[in-house]
Amino acid sequence: MRSSLSQGWLMLLLTNSPFWVGLAAGIRGASQAIFSVPVGSLADRFDRRKILIVTQSTGALATLTIAVLVLTHVIRPWHLFIYLIVAGAVYSANRPCVNGLIYDVVGEHRLLNASAFQSMAGSLFRIFGALGGGMIIDKVGVGENYLLISACYLAGTGALLLLKTPVVIRRAPEPLFSEVAAGLRYALRTRRLRHLLALSLMNESFGFSFFTMLPVMARDVLRVGGIGMGYLTAVNGVGQLAATLRIVSRGDVRNKGRMVVTAALGFGVFVTLFGLSQWxxxxxxxxxxxxxMASTYDATMATVVQLAASDKMRGRILGLYSFTLSLSPLGGLITGTVATLLNTPLAIALSGAVVITGALGLYPRLHAVTFSTAEVSLETGQGRVPFSGDRTGTDVAMHE
Known part of the structure; x- marks a missing residue:
């Protein structure tokens, strides 16, 4: 089961309050926001695989610690807050390194399909992890579920140790602050990046807070308990799997701008309807x-953000993109506060309505953009060497 859902369920058990569930998400989001931008610069400097090995190992140790505290019945909210700071830092490092590593391996013409396959793997994990995690929470306990999450982190570490990755010739590093500032300036002056990051800010701040409130909806509104929460998460994974299969079957899509903004619009509509449902x-x-809709949006956004950036800025732009993702748990804090003042269904429905408004506002600016190499080169004024099968155009050679 998603660690964010497990943290929400655990906080609900400890405090019995939607506000505290939202606050826990907000603390994790604040940690992601603080670390995401500088980590994006580090992803441009160092071996991304080695960074991921460190972060996955850290995540495994931190999650194991929470499992032990729960199983020994000494867990307190402040323990979970410390864990969430660490988990936020781990996530902020993982996202730009994973996405950048995928680009290094497959190149731009296969990037959408590769992003879809990544989403497919996450969907399968979400389906079986949600069903198993929900049953573990209900039948055994939340501590055992954290043991399962820790084991998944370790499995990821093992896979990374076996992975043969490209050797990318990297530029000489500049001072970290200068690199971060250059990345911010680049994003602000590149029109497509501005629009994409604005769309991501809107979706992450409001739409994806749906996941933060899922434990509250399952227990207090729909009254289906941990198993019901597992089913809700699992069918969400089924939808994501269907979307990734659809993307893979279509191959490379030319009009990626229309695809990402339409998916965002549909995402907002169904989040609103979910909030209003009582059955x-x-x-x-x-x-x-x-x-x-979320999987279609995520796979396409992860692709177009990279295609809209030049090669030397990609890691920093992915860091900024990761920063927008950190607003998802921070949005959970907002939604949790609204849920406490009003009620949870209305809070979720209002969040979906905000996403709909943002997608409609950005549709005229993004729907006709293809995010081709020629478009990006024309806008940024920086030529890029087209991808070729031997990867020599991007200074990449495979380890033997």
Whole structure:
């Protein structure tokens, strides 16, 4: 099960308050926001695989610590807050390094399909992890579920140790602050990046707070407990899997701008409908459709953000993109506060309405953009060597 859902369920057990569930998400989001931008610069400097090995190992140790505290019945909210700071830092490092590593391996013409395959793997993990995690929480306990999450971190570390990665010839590093400032200036003056990051800010701040409030919806509104939360998460994964299969079957899509903004619009619509639903079976349908739209949006956004950036700025732009992702748990804090003042269904529906408004506002600016190499080179004034099968155009050679 997603660690963010496990943290929400654990905080709900400890405090019985939607506000504290949102606060926990906000602390994690604040940690991600603080670390994401400088880590993006580090992803341009150092071996991304080695960074990921360190972060996955750290995540495994931190999650194991929470499992032990829960199983020994000494867990307190402040323990979880410390863990969430570490988890936020781990996530902020993982996202730009994973995405950048995928680009290094497959190149731009296969990037959308590779992003879809990455999302597919996450969908399969979400389906089986959610069902298993929900049953573990209900039948055994949340501590055992954290043991499972720790084992998953370790499995990821093992896979990275076996991975043969490209050797990328990197530029001489500049002072970290100068690199971060250069990345910010580049994003602000590149029109497509501005629009994409604005769309990501809107979606992450409001739409994806749906996941933060899922434990509250499952226990207090739909009254289906941990197993029901597992089903909601699993069907969301089914929707994501269906979307990734659809993307893979289509191959490279020319009009990626229309694809990303339309998916964002549909995502907002179904989040709103989910918030308004009071019936479990109807909620399962909307959770599935949310997964479909969210996966289409995520895979396409992860692709176009990289295609809209020049090679030397890619890591820093991915760091900024990771920063927008950190606003998802911070948005959970906002949604949790609104849920405490009003109610949880209305808070989720209002979040979806904000996403709809943002997508409609950005549709005229993004719907006709293809994010081709020629477009990016023309806008940024920086030529790029086209991808070729032997990867020599990007100074990459494979380890033997």
């Amino acid at each position: 479990f079976l109807v909620s399962l349908i909307f959770a599935t459709l949310i997964g479909y």
